[in-house]
Structure formats: C-alpha cells, structure tokens
Amino acid sequence: MNSRKFRRLGLGVVLLFAVVGTAVSLPEAPSRDAAVDALIAQALGPSPLSETLRVLCDGIGGRIPGTPALEKAVNWGVENFRRAGVDNVHTEKYSIPHSWREGETLLEVVSPARFKVHATSVAWAPATPKGGITAEVVDVGDGEGEDFAKLQGQGEGKILLVHSRLMTSLDDLFAEYMHFAAVMGSAAQAKAAAVLFMSTRPRGLLYRHTNSTSGQIASVPMAIVGREDALRIARLISSGPQVQMHLSLPNEIGGPFETENVVADIKGVGKPDEMVILGAHLDSWELGTGALDNGCNASMVIDVARAFHAAGIRPQRTLRFILFTGEEEGLLGSRAYVHDHRSEMDRVVAELVFDEGVGRVNGFFLGGRKDILPAINEVLEPVRDWGANSHTFDAFIGTDNFDFLLEGIPTLIANQDVTDYLPNYHASSDTFDKVDLRELKIQEALAAVTLYRIANRPQRLGPRQSRVEVESLLRDYQLDQQMKQFGMWQDWESGARGRKQ
Ligand SMILES: [Zn+2]
Numbered sequence: 421m422n423s424r425k426f427r428r429l430g431l432g433v434v435l436l437f438a439v440v441g442t443a444v445s446l447p448e449a450p451s452r453d454a455a456v457d458a459l460i461a462q463a464l465g466p467s468p469l470s471e472t473l474r475v476l477c478d479g480i481g482g483r484i485p486g487t488p489a490l491e492k493a494v495n496w497g498v499e500n501f502r503r504a505g506v507d508n509v510h511t512e513k514y515s516i517p518h519s520w521r522e523g524e525t526l527l528e529v530v531s532p533a534r535f536k537v538h539a540t541s542v543a544w545a546p547a548t549p550k551g552g553i554t555a556e557v558v559d560v561g562d563g564e565g566e567d568f569a570k571l572q573g574q575g576e577g578k579i580l581l582v583h584s585r586l587m588t589s590l591d592d593l594f595a596e597y598m599h600f601a602a603v604m605g606s607a608a609q610a611k612a613a614a615v616l617f618m619s620t621r622p623r624g625l626l627y628r629h630t631n632s633t634s635g636q637i638a639s640v641p642m643a644i645v646g647r648e649d650a651l652r653i654a655r656l657i658s659s660g661p662q663v664q665m666h667l668s669l670p671n672e673i674g675g676p677f678e679t680e681n682v683v684a685d686i687k688g689v690g691k692p693d694e695m696v697i698l699g700a701h702l703d704s705w706e707l708g709t710g711a712l713d714n715g716c717n718a719s720m721v722i723d724v725a726r727a728f729h730a731a732g733i734r735p736q737r738t739l740r741f742i743l744f745t746g747e748e749e750g751l752l753g754s755r756a757y758v759h760d761h762r763s764e765m766d767r768v769v770a771e772l773v774f775d776e777g778v779g780r781v782n783g784f785f786l787g788g789r790k791d792i793l794p795a796i797n798e799v800l801e802p803v804r805d806w807g808a809n810s811h812t813f814d815a816f817i818g819t820d821n822f823d824f825l826l827e828g829i830p831t832l833i834a835n836q837d838v839t840d841y842l843p844n845y846h847a848s849s850d851t852f853d854k855v856d857l858r859e860l861k862i863q864e865a866l867a868a869v870t871l872y873r874i875a876n877r878p879q880r881l882g883p884r885q886s887r888v889e890v891e892s893l894l895r896d897y898q899l900d901q902q903m904k905q906f907g908m909w910q911d912w913e914s915g916a917r918g919r920k921q
Contacts, residue, residue: 455733455876456802456869462727463865470857472500473711473719477852482706484543485679485746486519493702497682497722497743504726506741507687511680514756516635516746519677520544523670527616527643529653530554531664537653538646539616540707541669543630544749545642548614552668553641555579555613559657563603568610575610579665581645581653587620590838593845594816596620597629601905604631608639614667615642618650627847628705633750633906641669681753682743686728688875690736696875697740697771698724698867699754699820701747708850712777712841716855717863718743720774724868735875737769744820747775748846754820755917758827765919769880770830772871775819777844778859779837781808781866787831788815788893792882796832799873799881808866810835815897817906825893826918828885832870834863887919 476496483493494511501509520543527539556578561567563582568575582603587593600617607615619626624646632638645653656663682702688694700717704710725741728734746752758765772784786792790813800808812835821831844850874881885893894900894912903909911917 453802455731455872458731458733459727459868459872460865462731463723463868464861467723467726467861468503469719469723469861469864472722473715473855474852476715476719477709477711481709483702483704483710484521484706485516485703485749486674486677487521489706490679490703490745494680494682494745497702497718500722501682501684501725501741504722505729506684506725508683508685511682512757512760513678513680514746514753514760515676515678516749516752517676518544518635518637519674520637521672523547523672524668525643526552526666526668527645528666529656529663530666532656532661537649538624538626539643539649540626540628541671542617542638542642542644543628543705544632544635545638545640545669545671547671547673548641548667548669552666553579553613554664554666557581557616557653557657557663557665559654563599563606565606568606571610575607575612577611577613579614579616579667580607580610580612581616581650581657582618583650583654584618584620586622587842590842592620593842594818598902598905600629600631604638604640604642612640614669615640616645616650617642619644619647621843621847622647624648625847625849626707627845628707629846630749633908635746635749635752637673641667643667643669679745679753681745681757684725684741686725686734686739688736688738689734692738694767694769695738695740696769696871697742698871699742699744699771700774701745701753701820702743703745703748703753705748705846707846707848708844709852710850711852711855712844712850713846714747714775716778716860717774720860720864720867723864724871727864727868728872733872735872737875739871739875747820751817751820751822755823758823762827765827765829766884768824768829770832770874771821771824772832772867772874773819773821774834774863774867776834776836776838777841778856778863779839779841780859781834781836781863783808783810783812783835784832785814785816785835786811787821787825787833788813788897789830789882792830795877795879795881799870799877802873803866803869806866815893815899817899817902817908823917826890826912828887828890828919830881885919887921890919
C-alpha cells in the first residue's frame with residue numbers, strides 16, 4: 421500500500437473545500453469524488469474496528485451455530501451496527517437440521533505400543549458408540565477409489581487412516597474438501613468403523629472441517645489426526661504387527677434449531693429499492709477464535725457501515741450489510757437469506773463478499789461473469805494504483821456468494837494474498853494476534869469505495885442472468901460436477917435452490 425497516495429487524496433479534499441468556500445470557478449476536475457476520499461479517510465483514521473474485533477475473538481471466541489457463543493456474536497453484531505448509526509438493524513431467523521458440539525475426543529494407539537494421539541472430531545460427524553471403539557487400523561493411502569478397491573471388502577469395522585499432502589495453496593484446500601467428501605462416501609460403503617484424516621498442517625496443528633453439507637450429520641465417525649502422529653501410525657502399520665487403536669468421539673448431537681443472520685441497511689437516496697450487498701460470515705470454528713476466518717471481515721463490514729454513516733454519505737442505491745451465520749456448515753445462512761428474499765432478487769445489483777482474512781486484496785473473483793469486468797475496472801478507477809486490479813473469473817462453492825450466483829446476480833469475492841490465512845485456516849492458531857490491523861483498515865477502505873461506486877453507478881454492473889445462463893455458467897466452470905459431489909445438484913434441478921426461470 422502506498423501511503424503517499426492517501427496523503428495526496430486527503431489534500432485533494434482540502435483543496436476541493438477551499439475551492440467551494442471561495443466560490444472560485446476552476447475548470448472541472450477530472451472526476452475525483454469527495455465521497456470516495458471521505459470514505460478512505462474514515463476507514464484509515466481512528467475507528468473502533470480493532471476493539472470490536474478483539475471483543476469478538478477474545479471475549480466471545482469460536483462461534484458455532486447452536487452454541488451460546490454464536491448467540492453472543494449475533495448480539496455483538498446488532499449492537500455494533502446500532503452503534504454505527506445505520507438503518508433497519510435486525511436479525512433474520514432460519515433453521516439448521518442438527519446442532520453439533522464436540523465432546524471429549526480421545527484417540528490412542530493401544531498396540532503394539534500404547535500412546536495418545538492428537539486428534540479432533542470432524543464437525544457434524546456422528547458420535548462413536550458409548551465407550552468408544554477399539555479396532556484394527558488400516559492404512560488406505562490417499563483414500564482414492566483404487567485404495568479402497570485394495571481393501572477387498574475387508575474394511576468393515578476397521579478404523580481407516582487416510583494420508584494427505586501438506587496444504588500450501590487455495591487449490592490444495594479445495595482439493596482437500598472434494599477429496600474428503602469422496603473418502604467419506606467410500607468409507608461408508610466399506611462399512612468402516614471410523615476414518616482418521618492426516619492433518620494437512622505440520623507440527624501437531626489441528627483444525628476443524630465438516631465433510632457434510634446442509635447441516636446434516638455425516639455417515640461415518642471421522643477425526644483429524646496430528647500429522648506427525650498419523651505418520652508414526654502409518655510406519656507402525658507398514659513395519660510390523662497389526663495396529664489397534666481406541667477412538668472415542670462422544671459428540672453431542674441435537675435436533676433442528678434456529679439461528680440468525682444479522683442485517684443492516686443504509687437506505688439509498690436515488691434508487692432506494694435497488695441494493696448492493698456487502699457480506700461476511702460471523703460464525704466460525706472454535707478450536708481457535710475465528711479471527712482471520714472470518715471475525716476480521718465481520719468486524720470490517722460493520723465498520724464500513726460506520727464509515728458511511730460517519731461521513732454522512734447516502735449513495736444512490738441502498739447498501740445492505742449482512743453478517744451471515746452457518747457458513748462453515750455449508751453456506752447455510754446465505755442460502756436461507758437468498759431463499760427468504762427470493763422475491764427481491766431482481767433488485768440486488770451485486771453482492772460483495774470478504775472471506776480470506778486480511779491478506780492484500782489483489783482483485784476480485786468474478787464468479788464466471790466475464791461481462792462485468794469493464795464495469796469493475798471502472799468502479800475501481802479511483803483506487804487503480806492500489807494493486808487490486810487482477811480479477812479472475814473463477815467460480816467455486818466456497819463462501820456466501822454461491823446462492824446469489826445461483827440466482828444470476830453478479831458476485832465479487834475479494835481475492836487476497838493467503839500466505840497467513842491458509843496455515844491458520846480453521847485451526848487452533850486462528851486468533852486475534854494473527855490479524856494485521858493495518859491491512860484490515862486498508863481492506864476496509866477498498867471495500868467501502870467499491871461498494872459506494874457500485875451503488876452510485878448509473879448502470880448495473882451487469883444484468884441478472886436467466887436460469888439458462890446460470891446453468892451454462894455452472895457447466896463452464898465445472899460447478900455442476902462439484903454440486904453433484906456435494907449433493908447440491910438435485911436442489912438446483914428441482915428449483916429448490918437457484919433461479920427458477
Ligand atoms: Zn470463512
């Protein structure tokens with residue numbers, strides 16, 4: 421970030437006021453917008469952002485829907501939006517089919533040696549039978565189809581150990597999700613007693629994932645195992661007699677429950693019925709405190725709202741700020757929001773989502789919408805030298821834009837440097853100390869300017885796509901394959917999810 425730029429912008433504001441004050445008429449300045457400068461000044465100047473985030477991470481901590489922490493986080497969101505002075509602050513309820521909480525997970529090797537193993541349950545995985553299970557552990561390598569074929573029907577009642585590679589990129593992460601879901605299916609078919617996934621991070625670091633979608637309980641007990649422990653177990657299996665392990669996953673599973681998204685507006689002055697949405701998810705896993713994923717951006721969304729209000733800016737279109745919940749369980753909050761607001765989807769001009777921590781924003785993922793690129797470049801013109809111009813058309817199932825994309829709405833996800841985000845992703849190390857607050861403020865300035873410029877643009881970024889157009893986008897970006905793998909395709913086909921015509 422070039423801080424000289426901001427000083428120059430600040431000076432620009434002063435000059436503009438001076439010109440107005442003395443009623444000197446000058447040749448028209450080349451399209452600098454005082455509102456853009458004011459928003460940048462609000463975002464970069466003193467603000468409650470750091471303290472708001474600290475309270476969320478340290479005071480409330482990890483936030484799984486269905487737990488008291490998530491309820492506290494929802495209240496935190498409501499209070500902070502109210503403090504920011506914006507309109508129409510409220511929550512919107514929806515239902516998740518099962519609650520889930522980890523119990524006292526216990527995993528140990530009982531023979532040929534006896535030692536405890538670092539492990540944590542996969543989220544929304546079933547509990548093991550009371551007292552746990554003791555069984556032979558079988559190494560199924562990478563857990564590919566051919567690895568399962570080698571079991572030759574001998575997987576029944578066994579604990580399966582699945583290897584992994586170290587995760588070093590977003591592509592690795594997406595591959596891990598796809599692969600784990602496939603392994604779960606194969607393990608269920610093999611009637612395995614449980615599956616142990618080798619951690620993709622070194623040095624005993626554990627993290628929470630879910631391999632199920634839609635808040636349903638998975639079919640097989642599963643745990644993530646410390647990488648070094650898993651490698652030791654694999655060596656024991658390959659070198660000697662049968663390895664027996666004891667696994668107890670007394671997960672607490674409940675029935676359907678209600679949880680809430682938090683919603684707030686800044687009403688537009690020219691086209692108040694049309695809106696631009698800025699969203700981030702508020703929920704998080706709870707081994708850490710959900711700082712990079714995604715407390716920092718939930719706090720940022722609130723502070724963008726504060727910045728608009730403090731600068732006295734009401735754009736042409738309405739700004740809607742949403743803190744989604746249930747994201748980690750399968751994008752459940754944004755799915756419910758889109759479902760409940762289907763009748764107004766024609767009026768949603770764009771949705772902007774931040775969900776990659778605080779790494780430098782390189783541009784936006786445009787979700788397959790090649791047609792909106794010229795408009796995005798125009799929107800970012802005032803901040804052209806911030807380096808956020810490398811957009812990609814990538815489309816994926818990964819955060820709270822997906823149901824908007826299925827409705828044909830242009831979506832933008834910040835494409836960020838993930839160097840610090842990935843090692844801490846969903847892990848016990850995702851804590852407040854990882855957040856670079858200076859980067860977060862710069863990110864807020866970019867979000868505010870982008871939101872403002874989209875909301876004030878005379879034309880939309882692009883049209884709402886028809887069902888036929890959305891379906892062809894899904895096929896072009898192989899999202900149809902991913903949706904089939906995650907069990908989502910049927911809902912698209914039946915019209916339960918996504919644009920109907
Ligand atoms: Zn996230």
